Amino acid sequence: xxxxxxxxxxxxxxxxxxxxxxxxxxxxxxxxxxxxxxxxxxxxxxxxxxxxxxxxxxxxxxxxxxxxxxxxxxxxxxxxxxxxxxxxxxxxxxxxxxxxxxxxxxxxxxxxxxxxxxxxxxxxxxxxxxxxxxxxxxxxxxxxxxxxxxxxxxxxxxxxxxxxxxxxxxxxxxxxxxxxxxxxxxxxxxxxxxxxxxxxxxxxxxxxxxxxxxxxxxxxxxxxxxxxxxxxxxxxxxxxx
Ligand SMILES: Nc1ncnc2c1ncn2[C@@H]1O[C@H](COP(=O)(O)OP(=O)(O)O)[C@@H](O)[C@H]1O
Ligand SMILES: [Mg+2]
Numbered sequence: 739x740x741x742x743x744x745x746x747x748x749x750x751x752x753x754x755x756x757x758x759x760x761x762x763x764x765x766x767x768x769x770x771x772x773x774x775x776x777x778x779x780x781x782x783x784x785x786x787x788x789x790x791x792x793x794x795x796x797x798x799x800x801x802x803x804x805x806x807x808x809x810x811x812x813x814x815x816x817x818x819x820x821x822x823x824x825x826x827x828x829x830x831x832x833x834x835x836x837x838x839x840x841x842x843x844x845x846x847x848x849x850x851x852x853x854x855x856x857x858x859x860x861x862x863x864x865x866x867x868x869x870x871x872x873x874x875x876x877x878x879x880x881x882x883x884x885x886x887x888x889x890x891x892x893x894x895x896x897x898x899x900x901x902x903x904x905x906x907x908x909x910x911x912x913x914x915x916x917x918x919x920x921x922x923x924x925x926x927x928x929x930x931x932x933x934x935x936x937x938x939x940x941x942x943x944x945x946x947x948x949x950x951x952x953x954x955x956x957x958x959x960x961x962x963x964x965x966x967x968x969x970x971x972x973x974x975x976x977x978x979x
Contacts, residue, residue, distance in 0.1 A: 739764060739799075739800055740763040740894075741762050741797070741798040742782075743795050743796045744794065745758070745782075746794050746795060749781075757946075757948045758795075759795070759947075760949070764923060765891075766922070766939075767918055769923070771783075771925065771926065771942050772927075772942065772943045773929065773944035773945055774945065779896070779944060780820055782927075783820075785804075786799070786804065787804070787817045788808050799811045799815050800814040802814055814890060815891075816886075816893050817894045818878065818896060819881070820900070822877035822878045822880070822881045823877065826868065827869075828869055829868050830856075830861065830864055830872070833884065834865075837884040848887065851886075859882065859906055874901040875901040875906070893922070893926070894925050895924070895925070895927070896927050897927055898926055899933055911936075915937065938955060939954065
């Protein structure tokens with residue numbers, strides 16, 4: 739469970755990138771965070787994960803405050819960033835072992851998990867190559883595997899389908915559903931509406947730093963339009979703001 743209370747963020751004085759954000763991601767749900775490019779999705783996620791500090795307000799991950807109890811809070815979530823371009827000098831296997839060390843996953847268990855998960859995502863054969871040589875999609879797959887490996891209750895994923903091939907994307911969506919159904923929470927950002935429409939229990943729409951809607955896809959439709967595609971609807975409501 740993730741709670742965001744009255745969070746503000748400005749990169750430039752006097753210009754709010756995130757404006758009074760309130761959000762609750764419940765256990766058992768997949769929550770889609772939607773918005774056009776530049777809306778503030780990544781900024782929000784960076785504050786949730788403690789990469790950036792909020793100017794004020796608070797963010798709690800399973801009750802742990804990311805600002806005042808960062809280690810405790812960070813143990814409660816797994817994170818896949820939008821640009822998976824870190825630790826590129828490491829080989830895939832070295833990166834996964836590094837993450838397994840941090841999360842103290844026992845030797846036997848990690849071996850099993852790494853083999854199983856990397857085979858599932860079809861990067862098992864690339865584990866001995868440095869991540870520098872990986873495509874964007876392969877880097878994302880390694881990060882997804884690293885999160886699944888330590889199996890945190892809360893998943894925070896920034897545009898996770900971008901760059902994944904259809905098979906991996908399908909697999910990830912399946913795993914997101916399974917994770918939520920087991921009573922955990924999945925929060926992910928996307929600007930691709932079809933994805934959100936299909937798999938989210940609830941969505942939040944952010945535009946220019948302001949949350950302009952929270953609810954189910956059905957509620958979204960009921961509120962804004964009788965018919966028409968969600969895409970059309972999305973264009974309308976983000977344009978009118
Ligand atoms: N480090 C930064 N310094 C200044 N402005 C930034 C920085 N990062 C993002 N921004 C600005 O903040 C706004 C929100 O960006 P971002 O959170 O990345 O949006 P999204 O992920 O929804 O596309 C954009 O206008 C972007 O240009
Ligand atoms: Mg982004």
